[in-house]
Amino acid sequence: MKIAVCIKRVPDMEARFKIAGDGKSVDYTGLKFDMNDFDSWAVEAALQLKEKAGQGEVVIISLGPDAVQETIRKALSMGADRGVQLAAAEIPFDGFAIASALAAELKDGAYDLVFFGKQAPDSANGVVGIMVAELLGYAAVSSINKLELQGTSGTAERAIEGATEVVQFPLPAVLTVDEGLNQARYPSLKGIMAAKKKQIEQKPAQLGAATVSIQAMAMPPERAPGRILGEGAAAVPELVQLLQTEAKVI
Amino acid sequence: MANILAFAESRGGKLRKSALEAVTAARSIADARGGEVHAVLLGASGISGQAEALGRHGADTVIVVEHDGFANYNPEASSAFIADRLASGYDAAVFPATAQGRDLAPRVAARRGVGMASDVTDITVESDALVCTHPVNIGKVIARVRVSGTPAIVSVRPSAFTPVESPREVRVEPASPSGDPSASRVKVVELREGSAGKLDLGEAPIIVSGGRGLKSADNFKLVEDLADAFGNAAVGATRAVTDDGWRPHTEQIGQTGRTVSPRLYVAIGISGAIQHLAGMRTSGTIVAINKDKDAPIFRVADYGIIGDAIEIVPVLTEAVRKAKQS
Ligand SMILES: Cc1cc2nc3c(=O)[nH]c(=O)nc-3n(C[C@H](O)[C@H](O)[C@H](O)COP(=O)(O)OP(=O)(O)OC[C@H]3O[C@@H](n4cnc5c(N)ncnc54)[C@H](O)[C@@H]3O)c2cc1C
Numbered sequence: 001m002k003i004a005v006c007i008k009r010v011p012d013m014e015a016r017f018k019i020a021g022d023g024k025s026v027d028y029t030g031l032k033f034d035m036n037d038f039d040s041w042a043v044e045a046a047l048q049l050k051e052k053a054g055q056g057e058v059v060i061i062s063l064g065p066d067a068v069q070e071t072i073r074k075a076l077s078m079g080a081d082r083g084v085q086l087a088a089a090e091i092p093f094d095g096f097a098i099a100s101a102l103a104a105e106l107k108d109g110a111y112d113l114v115f116f117g118k119q120a121p122d123s124a125n126g127v128v129g130i131m132v133a134e135l136l137g138y139a140a141v142s143s144i145n146k147l148e149l150q151g152t153s154g155t156a157e158r159a160i161e162g163a164t165e166v167v168q169f170p171l172p173a174v175l176t177v178d179e180g181l182n183q184a185r186y187p188s189l190k191g192i193m194a195a196k197k198k199q200i201e202q203k204p205a206q207l208g209a210a211t212v213s214i215q216a217m218a219m220p221p222e223r224a225p226g227r228i229l230g231e232g233a234a235a236v237p238e239l240v241q242l243l244q245t246e247a248k249v250i
Numbered sequence: 251m252a253n254i255l256a257f258a259e260s261r262g263g264k265l266r267k268s269a270l271e272a273v274t275a276a277r278s279i280a281d282a283r284g285g286e287v288h289a290v291l292l293g294a295s296g297i298s299g300q301a302e303a304l305g306r307h308g309a310d311t312v313i314v315v316e317h318d319g320f321a322n323y324n325p326e327a328s329s330a331f332i333a334d335r336l337a338s339g340y341d342a343a344v345f346p347a348t349a350q351g352r353d354l355a356p357r358v359a360a361r362r363g364v365g366m367a368s369d370v371t372d373i374t375v376e377s378d379a380l381v382c383t384h385p386v387n388i389g390k391v392i393a394r395v396r397v398s399g400t401p402a403i404v405s406v407r408p409s410a411f412t413p414v415e416s417p418r419e420v421r422v423e424p425a426s427p428s429g430d431p432s433a434s435r436v437k438v439v440e441l442r443e444g445s446a447g448k449l450d451l452g453e454a455p456i457i458v459s460g461g462r463g464l465k466s467a468d469n470f471k472l473v474e475d476l477a478d479a480f481g482n483a484a485v486g487a488t489r490a491v492t493d494d495g496w497r498p499h500t501e502q503i504g505q506t507g508r509t510v511s512p513r514l515y516v517a518i519g520i521s522g523a524i525q526h527l528a529g530m531r532t533s534g535t536i537v538a539i540n541k542d543k544d545a546p547i548f549r550v551a552d553y554g555i556i557g558d559a560i561e562i563v564p565v566l567t568e569a570v571r572k573a574k575q576s
């Protein structure tokens with residue numbers, strides 16, 4: 001079983017963001033970065049499948065500046081076998097440009113499965129995995145929270161509005177991972193030591209032409225300051241009154 | 251010709267509200283460009299009966315494919331059909347940013363070899379591009395995204411485009427699928443519906459959410475009772491609660507759960523972590539009930555009550571019931 005996992009290095013979302021001087025990007029200087037959470041569940045899923053099969057290889061791919069090697073190294077310390085950095089000065093916003101470069105790297109890899117996160121929190125696009133599947137001609141299921149393989153096919157579940165879809169697919173396949181599929185393991189000390197010796201290959205990213213770009217950024221409007229109506233059940237009548245007369249939601 | 255294609259999502263032979271929202275968004279682009287709206291409606295036999303509602307909301311033509319292979323969502327056959335249609339020359343294609351649309355739109359975009367804008371809340375039409383409003387960094391920053399590919403592909407955030415009636419003589423154009431929809435590799439083999447009659451978080455005008463402050467799964471009964479009292483409300487939860495298995499993950503609101511924007515959001519025993527705010531900060535009115543006066547939720551709440559939820563919520567439920575009756 002040969003599995004690839006595409007991971008994105010993303011800024012810490014708890015940070016206070018500032019728009020950069022160009023007015024169309026965020027100033028990330030001094031912020032912490034880490035692997036996208038959805039991608040850590042994707043790595044976990046790949047490792048579990050390899051462990052269950054008792055053999056195979058898990059390859060981590062990340063596109064971006066040299067700093068992404070640190071993120072790849074984290075996946076290697078979780079237990080992945082080797083990494084590939086597709087080097088680019090920065091990560092473009094256009095998901096198709098990213099997908100084209102990832103697909104170019106994946107296409108001759110003879111992977112049985114390629115995992116992605118459902119979405120990156122910074123771009124909030126949620127498109128790269130599915131686009132790669134189309135470019136490779138692989139079957140794809142997005143946003144899965146349950147997975148079982150049966151030989152050369154699999155069954156996955158995905159949450160849709162008010163229902164669950166049970167989906168069957170053949171291998172090779174692209175799967176994008178939602179929360180709930182698993183809990184990602186923490187790298188062990190042994191894993192961290194082992195990862196130091198694992199190989200990260202660096203290649204230039206063959207980015208596709210971008211047709212989508214950010215032309216401006218702004219902070220969202222602040223919510224007007226609210227009111228504490230009081231303490232305990234005594235405040236309930238005023239609340240209900242306001243919901244009727246001011247907010248007009250009852 | 252500057253025609254705009256809209257994907258009309260359906261489930262179980264019925265249009266979803268998201269279909270009308272996509273058609274409404276497409277209508278506004280078409281009006282700015284002087285073109286027509288063509289809605290694509292895919293389903294099992296009988297789905298063409300849903301075309302009229304699309305016409306009422308501004309579709310000039312409804313392209314209908316009736317095939318048993320479309321009884322459930324069929325990602326491969328749907329994307330093949332829409333991508334082939336787009337090849338005949340459209341300016342733009344609008345999808346809903348629902349589970350179905352989020353899966354379908356990037357498939358179509360990749361097949362057409364263009365990028366796309368996801369989950370947009372507003373669209374400005376320029377002569378050579380669509381400029382879309384798209385929240386990034388978990389909603390803490392708002393981006394204006396320029397989509398200059400042909401076609402320009404966008405998915406629109408549920409509830410961001412209120413369906414507007416714009417009736418016209420709708421042409422219904424029966425069409426054949428591209429290839430055999432029954433031969434798709436990826437198959438939805440089962441659709442497990444949630445409890446009947448329960449409103450989905452994306453559609454409910456009111457959401458009552460509970461957090462760890464409720465102390466136990468059993469106490470979520472108080473949240474459900476309040477939702478019942480409102481009548482048109484859905485129940486939401488925080489990750490703390492879904493992690494503990496008190497509620498299913500499908501009810502989680504926030505960064506890694508659902509993003510919602512109801513008219514009223516009631517947060518009960520919820521601290522207001524940034525990852526939770528990411529999913530509900532754009533709600534119309536926010537009410538918070540929390541025993542800690544310094545809880546961050548009070549910074550986004552319009553109305554707050556400090557105190558023990560277990561004591562306050564039943565009183566609120568009763569009061570809402572009375573208010574609804576009068
Ligand atoms: C990558 C990442 C993604 C995440 N994604 C999400 C997400 O999608 N959604 C999400 O919700 N969280 C998410 N989280 C978790 C988030 O950081 C918080 O841990 C979580 O939202 C806290 O849930 P809570 O408010 O229920 O619990 P707590 O933070 O424990 O708050 C409980 C609150 O209840 C109050 N309380 C206690 N007793 C009572 C009482 N008797 N009456 C009234 N009030 C009472 C307390 O004062 C407190 O404010 C994410 C975290 C990370 C790191």
Ligand SMILES: Nc1ncnc2c1ncn2[C@@H]1O[C@H](COP(=O)(O)O)[C@@H](O)[C@H]1O
Nearest residue numbers: 006007063116117119120125126127128
């Ligand atoms: N620069 C990147 N390098 C590797 N994988 C990426 C990159 N950007 C996005 N991805 C993958 O695509 C998923 C969805 O990203 P997005 O479409 O930007 O929301 C992420 O969770 C990753 O799995």
